[in-house]
Amino acid sequence: MLLGVIADGFTGASDIANTLAKGRPGQGGLRTVQYLGIPDGMAAPDVEAGVIALKSRSIEAAAAVEQSLAALRWLLEQGCRQIVFKYCSTFDSTSAGNIGPVAEALAEALDVKGVVACPAFPGAGRTVYQGHLFVKDRSLNESGLQNHPLNPMTDADIRRWLRLQTTADVGHVDIGVVRQGPAEIEAALQEDAARNRTLVIVDAITDDDLVAIGRAVVSHRLVTGGSGIAIGLAANFVEHGLAVGTGAAAIGVEGPEAVLAGSCSGATREQIEVHRRNHPTFAIDVDAVMDGSITTKDVTSFLLANQGRAPLAYSSCTPDAVQAIQVRFGREKVAKALDDLFAQIAQQLVRAGIRRLVVAGGETSGAVVSALDLGALTIGAEIDPGVPVLLSGGECPIALALKSGNFGAPDFFINAVKRLAGR
Template identity: 65%
Template structure:
């Protein structure tokens, strides 16, 4: 294994696995496998990039650090030459962590200083300028992410946000330096290291900026950021003759389908509205769930009763409704109960024959794949930017799409089911 990734949630892991497998146009990517949790056995010999999916974004800091260091130990045992710590492109965290503490712990374990910290993902509208994170043309704290139910982002100055989480100074490489290319970026990171800056926010406004940052990081033991930070990394290994850039063919999975949505993001809410126009949908009454009046059997019966029509079950709601529910029942209690409901529903559906499953929301996806007991997923074609098709091989293969809440076009759900079934993906010839 050449490159190892530690991802703090399951959808983010799929996102960066997609970036690594796709690589740059004309040069190709790396043979990539997504591992669900820290594996208990070695990776396959033909795995060039391994992405370890954790569910560590919103857990206590000490647990997040311990899990991440365990993943690092396994990846180093596989021979990885470089490690990436992947977090959300909207920097989902709290002033207490977990991005800073995990990033510093990994950097210290690897003896790294002047480590890139860049959540930018321009393809989906996430850019960083003078250390401020934008979503489209809005500052992060004015983009709707200030209402995130678990990690409300109330400050767009991510250098300042990260400094609250870190023990050591946080640096900045601004866009004026980035635009001068990889040599200038490399020199700026080295200067940051001499100043004792362990993590360094790096501006990026375009994919070209990310490629330059990747080239500057060719020899870096650790890089951190959103999935976009991996855009230029495969090329470093291909140029060195360590990887071929060839990608295996994807074979879709046929059979029954279902969609489960637990995200409350604006994008997911719009996708639900688009889907309900032509498909059966079942909104989950969260008050009824908390009172014990909604059971797994109810959701399974709905899906089975609408077989072949792309049925969707969702708990997604507006920020105002989410706030009311959290006030009434407690934020953690609601999240735990819904994650458990979706997890057990997914397990029952797959046991009953579902072969294509689309899941929206990072926490929901983590709960679902954990419940299914999957250990590794092959990376297929990209459905929408940042969201690949995934396949768990076995006697009865299962095709999955794990979508971060804010990702995907409005027609994502129906498009994802089609790609999982073998239809041409975005930009591919039929």
């Protein structure tokens, strides 16, 4: 294994696995496998990039650090030359969150300074300019992410945000330096390292900026960022003759389908509205979940009764509604109840023969794939930017699409259902 990724969520893991597998046009990517948690045994010998998906984004920082260091140890045992710590391109974490502590712990374990921190993903509208994170034409704290139910982002200055989470000063490489090319980027990172700065925010507005950053860190043991940071990394191994540059596999399975949505993002709510015009939908009332009047059987019965029509079950609602529910029942209690519900629904659906499963929302995806315990997933073709087809192994493989809440076109759900069948 050449490159190892530690991802703090399951949708994010799929996102960066997709980036590594497809690579740059004309160059190809790496043979990539996504692991749902830390594997028990060694990786297959032909795996060039291994992505470990953790569910660590919203847990206590100390626990996130412990899990991430365990993942690092496994990846180093596989021979990885470079490690990527992948977090969300909207930098989902509170001021007391996990991104800074995990990144610092990994840097300390690898004995490195001047580590790139770049959540930019221009293909999904995420850019970094002068150390500030933007979502399309809005600063992060005005993009709707300030209303995130678990990790509200109230400051677009990610240097300032990281300084609240870390012990060392945070550096910055601005877009002017980035546009001068890889040598200048590397020189700036080395200067920050000499100043004892562990993490360095690096501006990126276009994919070409990310390619330049990727070339600059060709010899770095640790890189951190969103999935976009990996755009230029696969090519480094191909150009040095360490990888052959394969593309993502064309995979899929036929069979019954279902769509589950737990995200409350604006993009997912729009996708639900588009989907419900022509497909059966089941709105999961969270109050009813909390008082037990909606059960797993209610939802699964609806989805199974509508096989062949791309049925959708969702708990998504507006930020105001989410806040009101959290006030009534408590944020953690609501999150656990919904995670448990979606996990049990997924288990019952698969037992009943569902073979194509689309899941929207990072926490929901984590709950679903943890419950299904599918092992290593093969990375297939891209459905929408950042969302590939995933295929489990075994005699009855399951095709999955795990979508971050803010990703995907308005008609994502029906397109995903089709692509999971290889169409």
